[in-house]
Amino acid sequence: MQPASDEGTPIGPVDASRVPRFAGIATFARLPRLDEVEHADIAVVGVPFDSGVSYRPGARFGPAHVREASRLLRPFNPAQRVSPFAVQQVADAGDLAVNPFSIDEAVAEIEQGARALADRAERLVVIGGDHTIALPLLRAVHAKHGPVAVLHFDAHLDTWDTYFGAPITHGTPFRRASEEGLIDLTASMHVGTRGPLYGVDDLADDERLGFAIVTSEDVEEHGTAAAIERIRARIGDAPLYISIDIDVLDPAHAPGTGTPEAGGLTSRELLRMVRALADRRIVGADVVEVAPAYDHAQLTAVAASHVAYELISAMAPRP
Numbered sequence: 001m002q003p004a005s006d007e008g009t010p011i012g013p014v015d016a017s018r019v020p021r022f023a024g025i026a027t028f029a030r031l032p033r034l035d036e037v038e039h040a041d042i043a044v045v046g047v048p049f050d051s052g053v054s055y056r057p058g059a060r061f062g063p064a065h066v067r068e069a070s071r072l073l074r075p076f077n078p079a080q081r082v083s084p085f086a087v088q089q090v091a092d093a094g095d096l097a098v099n100p101f102s103i104d105e106a107v108a109e110i111e112q113g114a115r116a117l118a119d120r121a122e123r124l125v126v127i128g129g130d131h132t133i134a135l136p137l138l139r140a141v142h143a144k145h146g147p148v149a150v151l152h153f154d155a156h157l158d159t160w161d162t163y164f165g166a167p168i169t170h171g172t173p174f175r176r177a178s179e180e181g182l183i184d185l186t187a188s189m190h191v192g193t194r195g196p197l198y199g200v201d202d203l204a205d206d207e208r209l210g211f212a213i214v215t216s217e218d219v220e221e222h223g224t225a226a227a228i229e230r231i232r233a234r235i236g237d238a239p240l241y242i243s244i245d246i247d248v249l250d251p252a253h254a255p256g257t258g259t260p261e262a263g264g265l266t267s268r269e270l271l272r273m274v275r276a277l278a279d280r281r282i283v284g285a286d287v288v289e290v291a292p293a294y295d296h297a298q299l300t301a302v303a304a305s306h307v308a309y310e311l312i313s314a315m316a317p318r319p
């Protein structure tokens with residue numbers, strides 16, 4: 001174990017000017033593993049689970065794919081004017097090994113795993129996995145913080161009720177979270193939604209469940225600055241959980257995902273919106289639905305790794 005606090009300086013990524021980026025086992029951004037540091041401000045943890053999908057499977061391979069694509073991330077983030085790995089200890093906690101044959105068991109294991117990690121790290125940035133995992137992650141966050149504002153970037157509402165009678169799937173986590181009282185109904189929001197729904201009632205249900213919406217079309221029509229203004233007004237200073245389904249991006253920017261929808265955000269728009277949250281109280285985040293089998297040239301994984309980097313930067317303490 002290398003004590004992080006010896007000189008009070010966090011252990012950062014492997015130096016790319018000394019060890020080539022493409023060498024070595026991939027941790028996120030080539031950061032130390034959680035067992036190599038005494039305490040972490042942020043643990044990046046993978047949840048290779050995709051048994052909750054309604055269409056194309058494969059997000060179970062997301063964490064490894066995002067780690068591979070994160071090798072090129074550099075230590076200084078000029079957009080947020082912060083060195084996210086120098087002002088806080090960030091470490092890779094590896095993957096939660098959860099049951100691929102039982103959704104109920106996996107969901108219990110994910111909550112338990114997230115709660116156990118809370119002793120070792122202040123905050124988690126979770127790499128999925130399909131969007132089912134947001135439910136147990138929110139259960140764990142709620143246990144620590146009470147109801148949180150959920151800022152949910154996604155093509156989909158994910159507040160649907162059941163699929164084939166199943167209540168816990170990747171299309172239903174935020175309905176369950178709302179029903180369980182995990183989220184702040186006055187401060188939660190979807191961003192980037194678009195595409196066909198099952199019926200017009202979906203939107204009424206969604207509003208009743210506590211979500212306001214900035215659609216992908218709103219972003220196009222009024223721009224990211226207006227979207228950011230609406231987001232910031234809605235979330236206020238509530239403890240904030242950010243859940244990013246990579247399919248919020250247009251399939252041109254993120255083809256490697258299970259339920260792609262045309263007409264999405266650009267990665268530039270998404271990165272900018274995440275950056276605008278740096279002064280908020282972010283208590284946790286996830287980046288989900290990266291499915292490498294449908295990816296090309298690491299497009300989706302590069303986008304996801306940069307999104308995670310911006311989340312980690314937004315969580316960094318500011319002077």
Ligand SMILES: N=C(N)NCCCC(=O)O
Pocket residue numbers: 054055131156158170171245247258259289
């Ligand atoms: N969470 C994601 N990515 N997709 C949900 C889609 C659910 C459906 O098939 O209607």
Ligand SMILES: [Zn+2]
Pocket residue numbers: 154155156245247248259289
């Ligand atoms: Zn989605």
Ligand SMILES: [Zn+2]
Pocket residue numbers: 131154156158170245289
């Ligand atoms: Zn989703």
